[in-house]
Amino acid sequence: MSATTATATTGTPTASTIRLTFGGAVRAEFLKLSTMRSVWWVAIASVVLALIAVGTTSHELPADPGDMAAWTVATAAAGIVAPWLVLAMYSALQATGEWSSGMYRVSFAIVPRRSLWLAAKATALAVYAGIVSIIVMAISVALMLARYSGDGATVDWGMALTWQAVIGVPAVCIATAVLAVGIGALVRSSGIAITALVLLLVVLPFAGVFGLEWLAHITSYLPVGAGDSIVGSGAFGVAVDDLGIIGGSAVLLAWSVGACVAASVALNRRDA
Amino acid sequence: MIEVSGLTKTYGTKRAVDDIAFTAPPGSVTGFLGPNGAGKSTTMRMIMGLDRPDAGVATIDGKPLSAHVAPMRAAGALLEAKSVSPGRTARNHLRILAATHGISKKRVDDVIQMTGLDTVANKRVKGFSLGMGQRLGIATAMLGDPSTLIMDEPVNGLDPDGVLWVRNLARHFANEGRTVLLSSHLMSEVQLTADRVVVIGRGRILAQGTIADFTAQAASGSVTVMTSDDAKLAQLIAVEGGKAERASEGLVVDGLEPPRIAQLAVGAGLDLHELVKTNATLEEAYLSLTADAVEYHAHEQKGAVS
Numbered sequence: 001m002s003a004t005t006a007t008a009t010t011g012t013p014t015a016s017t018i019r020l021t022f023g024g025a026v027r028a029e030f031l032k033l034s035t036m037r038s039v040w041w042v043a044i045a046s047v048v049l050a051l052i053a054v055g056t057t058s059h060e061l062p063a064d065p066g067d068m069a070a071w072t073v074a075t076a077a078a079g080i081v082a083p084w085l086v087l088a089m090y091s092a093l094q095a096t097g098e099w100s101s102g103m104y105r106v107s108f109a110i111v112p113r114r115s116l117w118l119a120a121k122a123t124a125l126a127v128y129a130g131i132v133s134i135i136v137m138a139i140s141v142a143l144m145l146a147r148y149s150g151d152g153a154t155v156d157w158g159m160a161l162t163w164q165a166v167i168g169v170p171a172v173c174i175a176t177a178v179l180a181v182g183i184g185a186l187v188r189s190s191g192i193a194i195t196a197l198v199l200l201l202v203v204l205p206f207a208g209v210f211g212l213e214w215l216a217h218i219t220s221y222l223p224v225g226a227g228d229s230i231v232g233s234g235a236f237g238v239a240v241d242d243l244g245i246i247g248g249s250a251v252l253l254a255w256s257v258g259a260c261v262a263a264s265v266a267l268n269r270r271d272a
Numbered sequence: 273m274i275e276v277s278g279l280t281k282t283y284g285t286k287r288a289v290d291d292i293a294f295t296a297p298p299g300s301v302t303g304f305l306g307p308n309g310a311g312k313s314t315t316m317r318m319i320m321g322l323d324r325p326d327a328g329v330a331t332i333d334g335k336p337l338s339a340h341v342a343p344m345r346a347a348g349a350l351l352e353a354k355s356v357s358p359g360r361t362a363r364n365h366l367r368i369l370a371a372t373h374g375i376s377k378k379r380v381d382d383v384i385q386m387t388g389l390d391t392v393a394n395k396r397v398k399g400f401s402l403g404m405g406q407r408l409g410i411a412t413a414m415l416g417d418p419s420t421l422i423m424d425e426p427v428n429g430l431d432p433d434g435v436l437w438v439r440n441l442a443r444h445f446a447n448e449g450r451t452v453l454l455s456s457h458l459m460s461e462v463q464l465t466a467d468r469v470v471v472i473g474r475g476r477i478l479a480q481g482t483i484a485d486f487t488a489q490a491a492s493g494s495v496t497v498m499t500s501d502d503a504k505l506a507q508l509i510a511v512e513g514g515k516a517e518r519a520s521e522g523l524v525v526d527g528l529e530p531p532r533i534a535q536l537a538v539g540a541g542l543d544l545h546e547l548v549k550t551n552a553t554l555e556e557a558y559l560s561l562t563a564d565a566v567e568y569h570a571h572e573q574k575g576a577v578s
Contacts, residue, residue: 018373018416019342028371035364036357097357105322105355106412109347110372112321112338272322 022120025111029124033094042090043132046083050136054079054143061151069156072148074233076140077165081236083136084173088201091125091177092193095184104272114267122181122260129177133170141166164232164245171249172227175256176201179223182259186266205236216240226251273298273451274319274420278328281314288314290475291328296453296468298419301446303462304455306472307562312455313351315472316424319453320349332420344373344416350423353405355412358398362389362408365397369415379415387411388437402429410438420451427461439465459558473562486557494550495530498522500543508536522546 033039054076062071098104111117145153156162183200184193205224207215219225220241228236229248243251274296281289289311296302306312317323319330321337329336332347340346356365366380384393387407392400397408406429413421421442427435442452442465456462462469463483470480479486499505502523506516514528522545525533530549537544 018345018375020344020373024372024374028368031364031368031371032357035360035368037359101357102352102355103357105351106369108322109320109337109349109351110344110369110416112336112343269324271324272317 020111020113020116022116025116025120026123028111029120030127033124033128038090039128042086043135046086046132046136047139049082049086050079050140051143053082054140055147059148061148065152068152069154069159070161070233072144072153072155073141073159073162073165076137076144077169077231077233079140080133080136080169080173083133084176084236085201087129087132087173088176088180088197089194091129091180092184092197093190094125095121095181096188096190096193099188100190108272115264118181118185118260118264118267121185122178125177125181126174129173130170133173137166137169161232164230168227168231168245172223172230172252175252176223176227178256179259182256182261182263185263186259221251223252223255226255273333274302274330274422274453275334276315276319276328276330279315279318279325279330280327281311281318281323281325287475289318289325292472292475292477293328294470294477294480296420296451296470298451299446299449300467301442301452301454301465303466303469304453304472305459305462305469305558306455306457306478308457310457310472310562311475312457312472313424314475316349316351316422316453316455319422320347320351322351342373342416344369344375345418347420347422348413348416348418349421350406350409350413350426352424353402353409353429354397354400356397356405356408359396361394361396362400362411363393365408366411366415369412373416375415379417383411383414386414403431403434406430407434410441418450420453421445423452423454425456426454427456459555463554471558471561473564478561483554486554495525495528495533496522496546496548496550497525497533497537497544498546499537500545501540504540505533505537505542508540509533512536 059075062068098107107117108114111120141155145155147153180193180197183196184190187193187196200222201224205219205222207219217240220229220243224236225240226243226248228234229243230245230252232242232245276295277293279289279292280287292311292315304312304315314323315330318325319332319337332340337343337347356362360368363380363384366383367377370376370380384390387410389404389407389411392404397405400408406426410423410426413423423438423442426438426442430438442454445452446467454462454465466483468480468482469486471478471486496519497505498521502518506518506523509516509523509525509528512528512532514533515526516523517525530547534544534547
């Protein structure tokens with residue numbers, strides 16, 4: 001560290017074409033993910049959790065062999081529950097991590113438009129959650145086909161439910177990741193964000209289990225219930241009312257957008 | 273150029289910054305001076321858009337930082353060292369920041385080299401010493417090649433080599449026509465680097481101007497005089513509106529300049545033995561200004577065992 005002492009220099013000026021862009025902010029958020037080892041651990045953990053859920057649980061075969069295709073894809077889709085939670089937690093922690101590390105001071109100084117920063121972070125985590133959940137879904141389906149090939153497990157690409165699962169599962173994971181980023185940026189504390197997510201994604205949805213019927217109906221409008229309506233196979237196992245694909249999508253989108261809008265308003269009004 | 277006007281910020285019931293206004297012009301180093309807790313960091317955070325002012329505005333080159341198309345090019349700041357995820361390497365940290373503005377990889381390498389981080393650039397920040405963290409903070413501030421450089425207590429934790437380097441860096445930036453604002457609670461540090469000072473105490477601006485102006489304004493030097501009849505001269509000085517106090521030898525006069533004192537003495541037929549103007553040092557000027565504004569006075573502990 002002695003080479004720089006005697007004379008200070010600011011070096012060659014950089015090109016005057018540099019400017020802050022949304023694309024640049026997204027690239028920076030991707031780099032934030034890829035430069036930490038946790039990004040790999042979360043992906044590996046997601047795959048392993050799905051493998052355990054799909055590969056080791058004993059599943060009851062459908063009574064009617066005609067339901068084999070629906071059963072195959074629904075069972076594979078149900079493997080997403082644990083990875084989905086992991087991805088949500090990870091997304092929230094990526095947002096709150098800015099505050100726990102102190103990085104937010106630098107982040108907001110170079111990206112002073114905080115809505116842009118939030119949108120970039122949500123985009124990066126949405127893409128990550130999408131990629132991981134597609135991989136998880138593909139592995140789950142392949143595992144189901146391999147494990148139950150003798151029983152006639154099959155994938156029927158002509159069936160709507162297949163597409164609902166194959167597209168719906170990643171879509172739900174993406175929307176939940178965005179929701180989690182919004183919650184993280186809103187509360188800024190890892191502990192509070194995780195608690196809120198556990199309440200919203202795990203505890204509340206099972207309120208119906210305790211026999212509170214009116215609560216069970218509300219459950220259908222929670223992110224999980226909306227996700228069930230999208231996937232259509234009861235992957236998350238909580239929906240009471242079927243909102244349909246469009247209804248479910250609208251409700252889930254409202255959650256994600258709502259959390260991000262709330263976070264954006266709060267970020268812009270508050271001190272960093 | 274940094275322009276601050278009417279800036280006010282209250283945290284809870286504490287008014288951290290109270291209706292302050294100052295300008296840090298381009299081409300010079302402005303020292304932002306004040307005791308701990310005076311409002312320096314709060315002001316810098318507001319200039320960088322981190323904290324929202326309750327009232328007033330802070331602009332960089334005429335507009336708030338967020339209104340610039342390339343904020344990193346408008347202003348770079350070292351606010352608190354180690355504003356970094358500890359698990360990342362220094363190089364990756366800088367690459368991330370560079371990505372937001374499409375700044376080249378070469379520029380990242382350049383600032384790593386300029387700040388002397390070459391040997392540790394690929395190490396995780398969690399193992400960094402205070403000084404290395406400070407250098408990374410300065411590298412972060414310089415990355416966008418900004419026209420305004422803001423540094424909060426930049427020499428904290430630096431070794432003597434590093435202190436000298438920061439001073440040279442600040443001077444070099446100013447000589448290139450850029451704006452430099454650096455805070456310190458040490459007058460001696462500011463005196464060595466800055467052309468101008470803005471003094472803040474308890475959230476209010478106490479003085480601003482060139483270092484020479486500041487010295488004159490804050491504490492005009494007193495004059496020591498010895499004559500054949502000091503008592504007589506003291507009377508004459510009092511009539512003129514000056515203040516004379518008897519010292520061990522001669523008088524210490526405030527409020528009159530040496531030429532007038534000489535006229536009075538000679539006019540009264542006194543022999544003038546000595547006439548010396550003692551210029552206040554900048555440190556004295558600073559201390560006299562902030563004496564009432566120090567937030568945390570040291571209290572003597574009674575019965576403390578040494």
